[in-house]
Amino acid sequence: MSNYTLYDYGWMVGNATRWAAFQRALDAVIRLGDVVLDLGAGYGAMAFEALRRGASKVIAVEPADSVVMGRTLAAANGLDDRIEHHRAFLEKVSARPVDVVIADLRGSSPFMPGHFEAIAHARAAWLKPGGRLVPVRDRLFVAPLRDAKLVEGFLAPWAAAHEHVDMRHARAVLANWIHRANPKAGSVLGTGVVFGEVDYADPALRTYGRAVDIDVASAGPVHGAVVWFEAELAPGVFLSNRPDEHETVYGRSVLGFAEPLEVPAGGGLRVHVRITPVQGAWIWRWTATTLDAEGREGATRRGDTWSGSIVDPARLARRAPEARPETSEEARLLAFVLAAMDGATSVADIAGKAQAAFPELLPDADVALDRVGAFVERHAR
Ligand SMILES: C[S@@+](CC[C@H](N)C(=O)[O-])C[C@H]1O[C@@H](n2cnc3c(N)ncnc32)[C@H](O)[C@@H]1O
Structure with missing residues (x-):
């Protein structure tokens, strides 16, 4: 089941930056008479827009109950014969040939469970040869973050509550999380460096991300890193959740270092973020190492989302190969x-x-x- 509510969809559609970018993308891809798959349709916002641009039919697929509102709105607007709604995950709906697939299954990053699989399925089973897919690609950016207060809030959310409890073990776990947040533009150092790219022509389940060196113009502490995407929705049409002044519904991915790194004057950071699919989820691993003005490496901070989860060993023992389970x-x-x-x-x-x-x-x-x-x-x- 999907947890999205009608309010969530309204909030996404109500975001001016996102909406304007999708409008431009639809202008670019929809042609008269097209049959369109609205993948992850919500109440069908993209479906209505595709029809307005001349599509002849839209198949709107959405597992959340809000698809019921899609039916109501389609009928109220006299479009119920042109939008076909399915309350299901795409993989459960019988495929048929479409000219265009529109999808936005992102969160603060493209690495959402099931996202790449759904797009790969839409491409392979639904999209006609030569058909058009929104989005085309996502480029992934990373930049250092200088914001002690924000990162401390992630690492020790209980700070005011537990002055007398040693919480170091718990803090170490949270230093391995990806936090969805909106850091202030001024706390992000530089304009970001591309460290990976997702090509939706082949949204392969593989490791994304390479090591990049980032110059840091002002010496001083770095408390973490910010990751964002720049989506190319259609050729030449871009949408980003970069940490600048514009509002985003996606948030940004923030990782906090357990202890800050000190970047020397004229130096920078070598950052390696790798994102790997494991059993339907994505595991993030990162290292950040200071560089001095001559490019020599200094201190390093590491993290991985695997270590950010707390797993009860008793639960794992139950599924061990040698376990002899009994029905509850x-x-x-x-x-x-x-x-x-x-x-x-x-x-x-x-x-x-x-x-x-x-x-x-x-x-x-x-x-x-x-x-x-x-x-x-x-x-x-
Ligand atoms: C970010 S919302 C986009 C909603 C709407 N299309 C819009 O652009 O405003 C993503 C939607 O995709 C749906 N979704 C996720 N995986 C899906 C899948 N495999 N098949 C169909 N829908 C899916 C979610 O339930 C969610 O409603």
Whole structure:
């Protein structure tokens, strides 16, 4: 399921910079009579705009319930025969040939779970040969950050609450996170250096990012780094969440060093951010090393989002190859409900039988109906 709400979509569409860039991109790609896939449609903002530019039909695919609002709005605007809505992840919808795919599945970076897979699928299964895809590419930028207060707020959010508790272990974990934030433009040193590129013609699941040297004009402390993207939505049409004065709905990716680095006069930073796909997620790893005026390396800070997660070893032990698992009561209830879903028995009857069989898990009829309803919603055809 997707957690996006109608308000989130309104907020994204209401952002003037983002909206203007997508308008220009649609102007550039939509041709009269096009069939368009609106991938991750929300309530279908891009679908309406594609039709306004002459598309003949839009297939709007969106797993969030807000797609229902898309249907309502399409009908209210007399466009229900030209927008076909699917409440689903793209991979679950039967593909058909389209001239254009429009997608914006980014967060503060393009490295969102399922993003590259969905675009690769749209390209391979939906887009006609020679069809147009929005976006074309993302370039990734990094710059040093000088903002002790912002980074300290990430590393020790409990600072005011726990003066007398040694929180060093917890702080070390947060120094391995990517924080979504909007640092002040003045705290970002320089205009950023490109360290990677995502080409949506081939959004491969591979490691992105290379080491870059960044000159730092003013000597002094560096507390972390900021990463942002510059999307080329259509040829020559750009949208960025760079940390300047314009408002962005994406936020920026900020990583904080556990201790600041001191950059000497005339020196800089060597930064290596690598972003690698692991089991459907993206793991970020970074090193930042000071450089003196002659280019000699000094102190280094490292981090990785793997170390930023707290994993209970007992949970891992349960899935160890040598473990001999036994079904939980909860799983037995699920198995019972699944077996009862035969297309003939009503939800109320399944709930009644489940309550009789699992009185401890389902102490009354309301709880039974609620729990069984949730299972059914999830597992029924
Ligand atoms: C950033 S919102 C964009 C909403 C709208 N298209 C717009 O531009 O204002 C991204 C949307 O993509 C949806 N999404 C994510 N993965 C998807 C997938 N595999 N198939 C279809 N939609 C997906 C999310 O639920 C979310 O609504």
